[in-house]
Amino acid sequence: MKRCEWLLAVLSSALVPSFASEAQPGPLWQSTSYKGQEIGKLTGEVYYARTDDYVSAFMVTPDGIVLVEPVGKEHATWLKAELARRFGVPVKYVIYSHSHGDHASGAAVFADTARIIGHEALLGLVAMPPASTPLPQNLREQDGNGNGRIERGEAQAQIAAGFDFYDADGDGALSGAEATRGPLKQVAPPDLTYAAQVNITLGGKRVEVIPIPTDHAPDNTVVRFVDRSNVVFASDWITNGRVPFGPNVTMPSELAKIRQVEALDFEHFVCSHGRLGTKADVAANLRYREAVAAAVGDAIAAGKTLEQTRDTVLMSDYAEWEFYEQQRPQNVAGAYRLQTASR
Numbered sequence: 001m002k003r004c005e006w007l008l009a010v011l012s013s014a015l016v017p018s019f020a021s022e023a024q025p026g027p028l029w030q031s032t033s034y035k036g037q038e039i040g041k042l043t044g045e046v047y048y049a050r051t052d053d054y055v056s057a058f059m060v061t062p063d064g065i066v067l068v069e070p071v072g073k074e075h076a077t078w079l080k081a082e083l084a085r086r087f088g089v090p091v092k093y094v095i096y097s098h099s100h101g102d103h104a105s106g107a108a109v110f111a112d113t114a115r116i117i118g119h120e121a122l123l124g125l126v127a128m129p130p131a132s133t134p135l136p137q138n139l140r141e142q143d144g145n146g147n148g149r150i151e152r153g154e155a156q157a158q159i160a161a162g163f164d165f166y167d168a169d170g171d172g173a174l175s176g177a178e179a180t181r182g183p184l185k186q187v188a189p190p191d192l193t194y195a196a197q198v199n200i201t202l203g204g205k206r207v208e209v210i211p212i213p214t215d216h217a218p219d220n221t222v223v224r225f226v227d228r229s230n231v232v233f234a235s236d237w238i239t240n241g242r243v244p245f246g247p248n249v250t251m252p253s254e255l256a257k258i259r260q261v262e263a264l265d266f267e268h269f270v271c272s273h274g275r276l277g278t279k280a281d282v283a284a285n286l287r288y289r290e291a292v293a294a295a296v297g298d299a300i301a302a303g304k305t306l307e308q309t310r311d312t313v314l315m316s317d318y319a320e321w322e323f324y325e326q327q328r329p330q331n332v333a334g335a336y337r338l339q340t341a342s343r
């Protein structure tokens with residue numbers, strides 16, 4: 001495995017302890033067919049840049065480049081050199097979609113020319129918790145010598161694989177605070193924050209930075225690049241030809257926010273992972289979620305148990321979507337719990 005694949009896999013899987021049911025397991029990313037690094041045009045002067053399953057997007061103007069999602073230090077370092085070689089203008093803004101380490105690491109690579117922008121809620125999410133914070137309950141079994149820290153030699157599984165991203169002070173042991181904070185060592189704090197929409201105007205073009213807090217990320221930000229047929233970027237949320245992740249995909253608040261994205265004026269849709277999409281993919285993702293909610297509602301009305309519902313609401317029209325096998329049961333079971341809890 002190339003180092004970048006390893007790194008991305010490690011960062012994704014390392015999110016598991018911190019983000020519980022919302023985590024998108026790393027091994028799944030390795031299993032997808034998207035490999036290698038490439039840059040391609042979407043519309044006008046808006047482009048995407050891929051490293052394996054991860055995709056960032058940027059707009060080129062005569063006065064510089066606006067980038068969303070550094071992805072990681074390796075992606076950012078490669079991209080910076082490619083941008084200099086192809087376009088000859090510096091990156092002026094790096095926008096964070098959300099704080100998770102496998103999307104927000106590496107922005108410091110651009111700090112010599114760029115301002116880093118993030119939702120104000122990101123500051124709290126990347127801050128180091130108080131030094132007195134104990135190890136999270138689910139990691140205490142890794143503290144073999146019982147000293148309240150996880151030394152490098154004690155770390156297991158994703159903590160071992162992502163150790164250096166957790167170990168913020170580099171002392172070779174994870175305190176409770178470091179383990180609780182997550183693998184965020186390479187996430188630089190933003191220079192500018194916002195709580196409501198801000199528009200970046202550069203070289204006569206506009207980029208809209210639109211905060212839409214989601215179940216996955218309270219600091220979630222959607223970016224609309226206004227150029228020709230327009231591009232919308234939204235990370236880890238509305239997936240292209242891929243079953244959405246976790247148990248909360250049918251929450252009415254989530255559906256309302258997806259409708260808000262769908263109502264924006266754009267043709268191209270980049271979801272930070274997998275294949276490139278269009279507005280039709282946003283609509284399809286919404287329809288899937290609505291169909292799961294409706295089918296689960298029917299099953300509940302027919303008196304089915306959670307297990308019966310999970311085993312019969314097969315959503316077979318979507319069997320070709322990626323991660324159907326892994327995520328469809330979670331989506332259905334989550335919808336069942338949501339709808340029965342609200343009764």
Ligand SMILES: [Zn+2]
Nearest residue numbers: 098100216236
């Ligand atoms: Zn995420």
